[in-house]
Amino acid sequence: MNRMMAIIEREMRKFFRSPTLMMVSMVMPLVQLIVLGNAFGGKIRDAKMGIVDEDHGTQAIRIQEAFDAVRANMRTFIAIPYDNEVQAREDVRNGKIQGAVIIPPQYSKMVYEKNHPRIALIVDNSDNFMSSTLEDEMNAVTDALNQPDVSPRLLQQTALEVVELYPYIEYMKFLLPGSISLAMFVSVMIGGGMLYIDDKARGVHEGYLVTPITKGELVLGLNGAGAIKAVMTGVVITVIGSLIAGVGTIFNLSTMLGLLLMIVLTSLAFNSMMFLLMARVEDPLVPRAMFGILNTLLFFPSGAIYPVEAFPAWLRAIAKVDPFSYAVHGFKSLLLKETGLGAIVPDMIYLSVFAVLTLALAVPLFKRTL
């Protein structure tokens, strides 16, 4: 017991002596939270929409007026006049403009004759998000054009204008559970992966192995130290991340308890997984090389940045065994949905079983000799 504590004491002293390392393990998930949170989930503004008027009739002018309205209000796109359909199409293709609307000859006449009037929208569908936004906007414009000429003016109706102070907050909140899990993973990756193998390569373990410490004490000491570091990282990121993303639920006492439980179990699960992966590794380059792969393999399928329901079957299978999925689910329930502890029991059970299983596999692999 004393000897196990000595291992933990050493790791903790080293951890607090090198605050840079501590910061690094927390900074990456925070940067991701802020950058991804702002990059995704925003709305398209000021896209360029070409307009080719081959009709020159009054109805074509109505369309141009509708475009002016879009530009003045939503600012989804601004109209750029073209006199040549071929040129407009070419410019969409090479990305100079994001879409083009073609008003064919005789369009006004067809409108008056009510003879299937059509306008064409050319989009670059290699960019799904952009093309669907332009399509939606154009649908709205054509719907408006189809409205009867004279409509009752309902002045007595109150219109609600929503002013979004934090335009991107929703996606950021969605990301927060993933960022917390990722922070703990990075901490384990650095502490349980890189530093551990560096120590091994430096001969620190050789120093341990000539002392009377037992295999159990050594394994528990190393894992305990790793889990404690991950817990500290998890707590700090939960608080800072919640404040950045504007999640107020952390001030609720039972949520706090749930979060702490989730942080501890996630740390244990991640750390024992890393211990299993590193049990026979000697080369300090291996954990560094594995970092990127593990990050992609475990973080992205977890549903942290995109819903699991959108995955193909094989990716869902990875998500099913990935401890990240359960961590993210648990944090999401507590932080965003404000569920009680009951909702996260399956997550906690999975993480505990995962931790015990990986540790049980790692112990026989771990050698008490060199």
Add this chain to the structure above:
Amino acid sequence: MSENVNKVNGNTTNGMSVSASELSLRSEIAADAPNAIEVSHIVKKYGDFTAVDDVSFAVKEGEIFGLLGPNGAGKSTLIRMMTTLIPISAGAARVAGHDVASDPGAVRRAIGVIPQALTSDLDLTVEENLSIYAKLYDVPAKRRKEAIAELLETVDLTKWRDAQTKTLSGGMRRRLEIARGLVHSPRIFFLDEPTTGLDPVSRVAVWEMLTNIKAKRQLTILITTHYMDEADRLCNRIAIVDHGKLVALDTPETLKASVPGTNVIEAQFEHPPADWEERLRGLPGVTSVQNESGGMFRVLTSNGSGTTTDLVEMAVVAAVGLKTLTVQNTTLDDVFVHYTGRQLRDELVKAYGYQMPLSPGLRP
């Protein structure tokens, strides 16, 4: 034990080395002292490669025992087997009366080990490094404080006790490691190349420290080294290991006496004729001649001054220019070269298609 060893033991001691006895740091060991380490027919195999091949020896209590050998000869493997770091393939080793294979825990409690690499934590202070090791050895809290204070005094690091280890020089860090290995008052102390990479002053400081410590505590020390002068000054007995086998084992004096020729003449000639080596061998008293590169010859002789005179005369007569000439008593270097054949052996291990597990770590 190999034939060589018997031959060494059978040789009568003559022509004691002068330099070693003057500076010797050794103390006398009673012939009937009990054995602290007993190694019998120990073997270590890695696949087809035999790193240590049927080695047997015993170290008496209170003795300083040197393990010499070229790189890759099996010294580190041997020391790692005795310190329970790697399992033994065959044979047995008893350390402090406990079997290494069946009772490694008891062995570990009885020994202190200083690995080749400097493994103290750079971020921790001198005292913290010692304190964590004391805890790993289950030294009770009260005893821990005293032991650390006493050891810091012994290795002369008391005023650095709160300094982070990374601020210390290589020699100071080595002294810290020596203190670390003694923090649980072991009876047997293993040091793997304790002075490699240290400057001459630090080396002498480490030697003196070790002899001081040995004088205060009843310690048996097993030391591996590359430095022959170090082995000569410190060790009561020396074992030379080569190709995983024990090729010689005795006191430094006996070993030196066992080398044919008690004097070594090193002479460098300008453009020696092709039969020069043959002619040198023909001089009276010469027992062997080694032709080294660049006109350098290493002549072993039983009569240093006589052979020197003859050699110079021969060179003058043959009109062969003499660039340098040194005459010296046999040193352990000569013993080493005599038993292992050559001084450098880096490529040999690779020739087996096997690579030793890297000895880890930062060097001073």
